[in-house]
Amino acid sequence: MLFTPNMKLADMVASNHSLVLILQRFNIQLGFGEKSIREVCKQYGIPDSFFLLICNVYTHPEYLPTQEEIAGTDMSPLIPYLIASHNYYLDERIPHIENHLRRIADACLPVHRDTLQKFFIDYKEEVVKHFQYEEVTVFPYIEKLNNGEKSKGYSIHQFEKNHSNIEDKLGDLTNIILKYLPGDIMPKERISLLFDIFQLSSDLNTHAVIEDKILIPFVETLEKL
Amino acid sequence: MKKRILLIEKSPIVATGFATILQKQATFEVSSVTDNLSRISERIVVDHPDLIVLNPALVDYSKRNTFRSLIPDAQNIPIVALVYHYFDQQWLRSFNGVIEINEDAEKINNQLTDALNSFTEPAESSELYELSDREREVLVELSKGLSNKEIADKLHISVHTVITHRKNIIKKTGIKSVAGLTVYAMLNNLME
Numbered sequence: 001m002l003f004t005p006n007m008k009l010a011d012m013v014a015s016n017h018s019l020v021l022i023l024q025r026f027n028i029q030l031g032f033g034e035k036s037i038r039e040v041c042k043q044y045g046i047p048d049s050f051f052l053l054i055c056n057v058y059t060h061p062e063y064l065p066t067q068e069e070i071a072g073t074d075m076s077p078l079i080p081y082l083i084a085s086h087n088y089y090l091d092e093r094i095p096h097i098e099n100h101l102r103r104i105a106d107a108c109l110p111v112h113r114d115t116l117q118k119f120f121i122d123y124k125e126e127v128v129k130h131f132q133y134e135e136v137t138v139f140p141y142i143e144k145l146n147n148g149e150k151s152k153g154y155s156i157h158q159f160e161k162n163h164s165n166i167e168d169k170l171g172d173l174t175n176i177i178l179k180y181l182p183g184d185i186m187p188k189e190r191i192s193l194l195f196d197i198f199q200l201s202s203d204l205n206t207h208a209v210i211e212d213k214i215l216i217p218f219v220e221t222l223e224k225l
Numbered sequence: 226m227k228k229r230i231l232l233i234e235k236s237p238i239v240a241t242g243f244a245t246i247l248q249k250q251a252t253f254e255v256s257s258v259t260d261n262l263s264r265i266s267e268r269i270v271v272d273h274p275d276l277i278v279l280n281p282a283l284v285d286y287s288k289r290n291t292f293r294s295l296i297p298d299a300q301n302i303p304i305v306a307l308v309y310h311y312f313d314q315q316w317l318r319s320f321n322g323v324i325e326i327n328e329d330a331e332k333i334n335n336q337l338t339d340a341l342n343s344f345t346e347p348a349e350s351s352e353l354y355e356l357s358d359r360e361r362e363v364l365v366e367l368s369k370g371l372s373n374k375e376i377a378d379k380l381h382i383s384v385h386t387v388i389t390h391r392k393n394i395i396k397k398t399g400i401k402s403v404a405g406l407t408v409y410a411m412l413n414n415l416m417e
Contacts, residue, residue: 112412115408116408119404119405123404168402169401169402169405172399172400172404173405175400175405176408176409176412180412180413181412
């Protein structure tokens with residue numbers, strides 16, 4: 001069942017715990033008591049239709065908002081939301097995983113340690129580039145469109161084409177840690193690292209879904225105006 | 226109980242006709258029909274068919290050689306081709322049976338029964354999981370940064386074979402990126 005504005009915010013989070021991550025990206029503080037989604041959104045000046053759209057896509061992978069729903073939603077918080085997500089990945093999750101991985105790599109043979117670290121440093125660079133492309137090229141393009149300016153020579157289809165996959169390598173890292181590092185190397189740390197990676201993968205996956213199901217159709221509508 | 230068939234066919238006339246013919250027989254029934262190849266995995270999980278009957282025209286030409294591996298859930302289920310166009314015989318031989326559109330009920334029944342009886346599930350030996358020597362060689366060259374073409378020249382095999390090895394390496398290890406495969410090669414001491 002899709003979430004609605006009259007639902008208690010606490011009930012929504014209870015039904016999908018990952019939504020606590022979303023609250024942070026909208027700068028909604030915890031301690032909201034029994035307030036409804038509508039009340040909390042009003043308090044923070046967030047359009048509740050947009051907030052619910054994100055929470056619904058995040059929770060129901062099969063949910064595909066229609067063009068009308070997208071056209072009828074105030075999309076002004078979309079880009080700030082996406083940038084807040086990028087910052088969360090780059091400033092919090094990836095450094096956390098990196099530290100964790102470093103401790104595990106330090107327990108390996110030097111040659112294995114160096115390979116593992118190089119793998120992660122390269123991955124991090126790839127993610128930074130991926131986000132930078134969006135923030136430097138794609139988002140400003142969308143903001144211009146939204147202000148009624150047409151830009152020649154770029155369209156969202158180019159973004160779709162260049163939209164690289166940044167989840168594959170996390171899957172590779174999962175397999176390496178799970179299957180191929182010798183079993184006696186920091187078993188407890190590894191399990192906890194695996195959970196961190198699973199969580200980041202699933203979050204990145206949803207992030208990509210939001211871009212595919214919300215951002216792209218929204219920009220397509222703008223381009224037709 | 227009747228054996229359940231998942232039918233993958235676009236034409237409602239053919240699909241309905243096929244299901245009706247089987248209804249009059251005791252052995253098989255069409256438990257579900259789809260015209261969309263990408264729904265196979267989902268139908269298999271939901272319906273648990275004993276057999277798949279597929280119109281080969283629905284398989285994209287470029288995927289003919291690999292389409293079986295694209296549906297891992299169907300590895301243990303025989304697939305019979307339901308044919309009313311001309312297809313390359315060699316390709317039709319990769320199916321577990323072939324039904325021609327003009328065949329009668331008895332012949333159809335026999336074809337389906339044969340396909341079911343002669344089908345043996347792929348053996349689950351560790352050979353299917355561990356990398357072969359050749360796959361290891363390809364993996365090492367990949368880790369050194371060589372392209373498919375360069376690897377083909379170096380190992381005296383075709384580019385097509387290199388690609389097949391790469392697919393198998395990914396399938397067995399679950400590692401998709403060259404960077405990840407390099408870590409694998411190092412951890413397994415495959416690099417000198």
